Amino acid sequence: MFSAQALSNRLLKLPDAATNDDIVADVLGSRPWTPREITKLLGPLARAKRSELLRQTLDRLKELGLQSNVVHHNLLLSSFERLSHWQQAIYELDRMNADELEATPVSMSSVASACTKAAQWQRALEVFHETRLKDAVCFNVAISACARGHRWASALRLLRSMPDAEVSVDAISYNAAISACPEWQISCALLAEMKEVQLEADAVSYGAVYASGLVPWDYACQLLQSMQEDAIQAGLINYNAAIAACSAAGRWTESLHLLMQISQPDVVSVGSAVMACQKLGQWEMALSLLHLAERKSIDLSLSACNAAISACEKAAQWNVALALLESMEESTLNSDAITYNAAIGSCDKGLQWQLAVNLLQRMNEMELEQDRISFYTAIHACESCGQWSMAQELLSKMLQEGIQDGLGADNLNRRDYLHDFQAGDPIDCFKHVVLLSFWQSLTTANESLTFLDAHAGAGVYDLQQGAATFHRNYQDGVQHLFEMDMNEKSSGIVQQFLQTLRRFNEEKATEGQLRFYLGSSGLLKQWLRPQDQAIYVEASESMMRHLKLNLEEGDDNDANLTLLQTDSYRWLLNADILEGKMLVLLDPPYDSVHSYHVWNLFIMKHLRHRWPSASVALWYPIIDDVQTQNFHQRLAGLGEDVLVAEIQVQRPYEEQQSHAGMALLAAPEELQSTLECEVSALAKMLASSPCERNVRSSVFWIGRKPKS
Numbered sequence: 010m011f012s013a014q015a016l017s018n019r020l021l022k023l024p025d026a027a028t029n030d031d032i033v034a035d036v037l038g039s040r041p042w043t044p045r046e047i048t049k050l051l052g053p054l055a056r057a058k059r060s061e062l063l064r065q066t067l068d069r070l071k072e073l074g075l076q077s078n079v080v081h082h083n084l085l086l087s088s089f090e091r092l093s094h095w096q097q098a099i100y101e102l103d104r105m106n107a108d109e110l111e112a113t114p115v116s117m118s119s120v121a122s123a124c125t126k127a128a129q130w131q132r133a134l135e136v137f138h139e140t141r142l143k144d145a146v147c148f149n150v151a152i153s154a155c156a157r158g159h160r161w162a163s164a165l166r167l168l169r170s171m172p173d174a175e176v177s178v179d180a181i182s183y184n185a186a187i188s189a190c191p192e193w194q195i196s197c198a199l200l201a202e203m204k205e206v207q208l209e210a211d212a213v214s215y216g217a218v219y220a221s222g223l224v225p226w227d228y229a230c231q232l233l234q235s236m237q238e239d240a241i242q243a244g245l246i247n248y249n250a251a252i253a254a255c256s257a258a259g260r261w262t263e264s265l266h267l268l269m270q271i272s273q274p275d276v277v278s279v280g281s282a283v284m285a286c287q288k289l290g291q292w293e294m295a296l297s298l299l300h301l302a303e304r305k306s307i308d309l310s311l312s313a314c315n316a317a318i319s320a321c322e323k324a325a326q327w328n329v330a331l332a333l334l335e336s337m338e339e340s341t342l343n344s345d346a347i348t349y350n351a352a353i354g355s356c357d358k359g360l361q362w363q364l365a366v367n368l369l370q371r372m373n374e375m376e377l378e379q380d381r382i383s384f385y386t387a388i389h390a391c392e393s394c395g396q397w398s399m400a401q402e403l404l405s406k407m408l409q410e411g412i413q414d415g416l417g418a419d420n421l422n423r424r425d426y427l428h429d430f431q432a433g434d435p436i437d438c439f440k441h442v443v444l445l446s447f448w449q450s451l452t453t454a455n456e457s458l459t460f461l462d463a464h465a466g467a468g469v470y471d472l473q474q475g476a477a478t479f480h481r482n483y484q485d486g487v488q489h490l491f492e493m494d495m496n497e498k499s500s501g502i503v504q505q506f507l508q509t510l511r512r513f514n515e516e517k518a519t520e521g522q523l524r525f526y527l528g529s530s531g532l533l534k535q536w537l538r539p540q541d542q543a544i545y546v547e548a549s550e551s552m553m554r555h556l557k558l559n560l561e562e563g564d565d566n567d568a569n570l571t572l573l574q575t576d577s578y579r580w581l582l583n584a585d586i587l588e589g590k591m592l593v594l595l596d597p598p599y600d601s602v603h604s605y606h607v608w609n610l611f612i613m614k615h616l617r618h619r620w621p622s623a624s625v626a627l628w629y630p631i632i633d634d635v636q637t638q639n640f641h642q643r644l645a646g647l648g649e650d651v652l653v654a655e656i657q658v659q660r661p662y663e664e665q666q667s668h669a670g671m672a673l674l675a676a677p678e679e680l681q682s683t684l685e686c687e688v689s690a691l692a693k694m695l696a697s698s699p700c701e702r703n704v705r706s707s708v709f710w711i712g713r714k715p716k717s
Contacts, residue, residue, distance in 0.1 A: 014053070017049070017051075017053045017054065018053070020050075020054060020066065021057055021062075042070075044077075044080075047077065048080055048081060051066060051067075052084060054084070055085065055087050058088050058091050058092055060085065060089055063084065078110070079110050079112070079113055082101065082105050082116070083119065086101055086102070086115075086119035086123075087119050089101065089119070090123040090126070092123075093123055094123060095123040095132065098119065099120060099124075099132070101120075102117075102120050112140070113142065114140065114143055114144040114147045117136055118146040118147045118149075120133075120136050121136045121137050121147070121151060124136065125150060125153055125154040133151065133154035134151060134154055134155070134158075137151040137154070143176060145177055145181075145182065148168075148171050149179075149182050149185050151167055152168060152189065153185045153188070155167065156185055156188040161190050161191050161195070164186050164190075165186060168182055168183070168186045178206070178208075180210070180211065180214065183199060183203040183210075184214050184217055187199050187214060187218060188220065188221070190217075193218065193221050193222045193225070195221070196217060196218045196221035197224075197228070200218055210239065212242065212244055215241065215243075216244075219246075219250035223254060225258070226254045226255040226260045228254075229250065230251055232251070233251055233267075245274075245275060245278070248267055248271050248278065249277045249281060251267055252267050252281040253281045255281075256282065256284045256288070259289055261282070261288070261289055261291050261294065264281065264286075265298075268282045268298075274305070274307065276307055276308055276310050276313070277310075279299075279302045279309070279313060280310045280312055280313035280316070282298050283295050283299065283313045283320075290323030290324040292320040292323070295320040296329070296333070298313075299317055299333075311342060311344070311345060314333065315347045315351060318330045318334060318351040318352055318355065319351040319354070321333065322351050322354040322355040323358075325359050327355040327359030327364070328359075330351065330356075331352060334348060334349075344377075345377060346383065349371070349383065350380075350382045350386060353369060353386045354386050356368065356390055357386050357387070357389050357393065360393055360394055361390070362387075362390040362393070365386065365390035366390075366391070366403070379410065379412065380412060381412055388400045391403065395639070397642070400607055401610065401611055401614075404607050405611070408582065428466045428467065428470065429476035429477040430482065431482055431666060432470035432483060432528065433470070433483030433486050433526040434486040434487075434666065435486040435667075435695050435704075436486075436656070436666045436667070436669045438691065439656045440529070440628050440671060442502055442503055442688065442691050443673075443688065444529060444532075444533070444626055445506055445532070446687050447626055447676060448460065448592060449502065450676070450679065450683065451592055455540070458540075458591065459543070459592070460541065460543045460544070460592050460594070461544045461545075461546070461587070461592070461594070462530045462543070462544070462546065463578070463612075464546070464548075464594075465530040465545035465546060465547040465552075465572075466530060466552060467528065467555035467559060468527070468528050468530040468545075468559040468560045469526070469527060469531045469559035469560075470527075472524055472526055477526075480661075480662055483526060485660070485695075485700055488523055489695065490503075490507055490691075491507060491510075501686065501687055503694070509527065509535050510523070510527060512535075513527060513531075529594055529596060531560060543569060544587075545570070546573045546575060546580060547573075553572065553574040560572075578608050581593075581615065582615060587619075589622065591622070592623075593624070593625045594626045594627075595609050595626070595628070596627075596628045597609070606629075606640060610646075610647065613625050613647060614647060617674065623675065624673070624675040625675065626673050627672040627673075628669065628671055629670055630669050631668040637670075641653075644711045647712065648712070649675065651673065651674055652710055652711075653673070653709055654671045654706070654707070654708045655670035655706065655707050655708075656706045656707075657704070657705045657706075658695055658702070658704050672711075692704040
């Protein structure tokens with residue numbers, strides 16, 4: 010008579026097939042069986058994950074009248090658990106209930122674990138709650154299910170409920186709960202609590218802490234120290250996590266110190282250390298790490314090489330970056346768009362505009378996806394070297410490729426610019442006096458005129474709420490002008506500008522107080538004649554809501570006003586509804602000065618080409634003399650007369666805007682004398698007591714000189 014082990018080995022040689030039934034029946038009928046011997050027969054099948062063969066054997070036992078018990082069925086459930094066959098496990102559990110076999114905690118934990126492994130954490134928790142008798146294994150499996158489902162609060166509740174259920178909490182319970190934590194502070198607290206209740210933490214415990222979100226670099230190093238104090242061998246995963254934490258914080262020296270403690274670092278170890286060097290431009294150390302990986306026969310990752318090139322970019326080491334790019338392409342490591350973007354950036358920093366353009370072209374030849382970073386970095390390289398025509402050409406190509414640039418409606422979160430902060434300051438008043446002077450010079454005839462504000466903003470700004478109250482920028486601007494105007498020291502456009510503001514505030518029942526300031530869109534709406542039209546474009550959804558509320562509330566005459574929520578630059582490139590005489594105001598937020606300069610000049614040329622009757626007013630910040638001189642050269646490159654007005658105002662705080670200009674394209678020649686008078690008058694008012702400060706202004710032509 011064959012032993013149970015021998016018969017089990019005979020069954021293991023069978024394939025999983027329905028034709029096995031007769032053979033199984035022959036094996037089982039070859040001798041009498043006790044429950045213990047049946048367990049010995051089924052055990053190897055369960056460990057070998059032969060779940061189908063094991064199920065056939067149990068079915069044959071039942072047909073032969075041999076008594077199987079819950080232990081035998083638990084072996085089948087354990088095989089399903091090993092294979093993550095959660096549906097079969099639940100079916101078998103239901104079949105046990107139908108056969109009046111009472112499931113044990115082992116049964117339930119196997120089914121719940123099968124569900125958890127198959128990412129069916131909800132079903133795992135359902136099985137747990139249906140279990141009458143629960144042990145530590147059941148709780149641990151349920152806590153692990155919560156971790157898989159990112160239900161950390163539920164995991165902690167289960168952990169806290171174990172003593173009430175008279176179930177002992179063990180290290181596995183805590184490890185599972187720590188794994189569920191989404192924040193390192195919570196996981197660290199559980200680790201400390203684990204030690205307080207005299208449970209020994211192990212490498213799994215510490216690994217779970219590292220995995221619970223980005224641990225601060227100093228605490229990550231402290232965890233490694235704690236492992237050494239507890240005589241726990243820190244593994245490569247622990248070290249890699251600590252190096253990654255140091256890398257994220259830019260602590261490149263600490264990253265290197267940890268890397269040197271690893272006897273056999275891997276690609277993750279080296280990659281994290283290189284990224285730490287990249288953050289602070291430590292290009293020499295980044296290259297040394299790549300050489301270290303080569304000596305230790307560690308395959309370099311693409312991200313590590315990209316980080317090294319990026320480190321060269323930060324240090325303007327364009328020649329080293331290109332050498333590394335060349336070595337990558339000679340190896341089996343395929344470069345990607347990130348690689349080329351970093352290389353183009355290094356050429357930008359090194360003032361190598363031709364190389365930057367060549368790399369951009371090579372991306373196209375290699376069928377690598379060019380994005381806004383690729384183009385704008387190359388554009389900036391051309392700008393920095395005075396290659397304005399090439400910069401414009403690259404922008405045109407970017408538009409032809411349909412690449413979204415992140416400056417307009419395709420990235421609206423950047424467009425919620427709070428103009429409230431600058432509303433009514435001296436530079437704002439200057440902009441609006443120049444704008445009104447330009448507008449008035451174009452409305453001498455009875456023909457209609459369209460005003461298009463490409464960055465309309467909110468239209469009206471409350472000076473007593475929100476960002477306007479910070480530094481109170483309006484106090485040495487429009488507030489000061491209001492007080493001067495009360496003494497009848499203003500005239501011309503400046504006086505009309507202040508009268509418009511005063512009339513608007515009176516309509517708002519502010520009792521003679523200056524509370525509301527009109528932005529460009531709100532101000533020009535007050536100056537529209539019946540035959541005039543206005544088109545206000547704003548990319549930000551929230552700004553557009555404020556604009557509609559401020560300009561349309563209580564107004565019954567909005568037939569001449571059109572509001573559009575979209576990216577004004579792209580809309581202007583494709584607009585076909587514009588006709589007749591118009592004035593376009595370009596007044597972007599300049600969160601990227603260089604990018605907006607390229608766009609502004611591109612749009613100005615496009616407008617004049619598409620609609621020759623259009624006049625354009627461009628507001629621009631003045632950062633320094635070099636930037637201003639370069640921008641003047643770009644304006645001269647437009648090939649038309651450009652009338653420029655600039656002002657510089659001494660301000661109380663360094664962060665307040667103090668220097669700006671307006672470039673006016675297709676302006677009437679007589680506007681020069683008007684602006685000389687109005688801007689000079691405004692400057693004198695801004696400089697007068699009680700401010701008593703230096704204010705300088707100028708008005709001049711750029712490009713072809715006007716005819717005498």
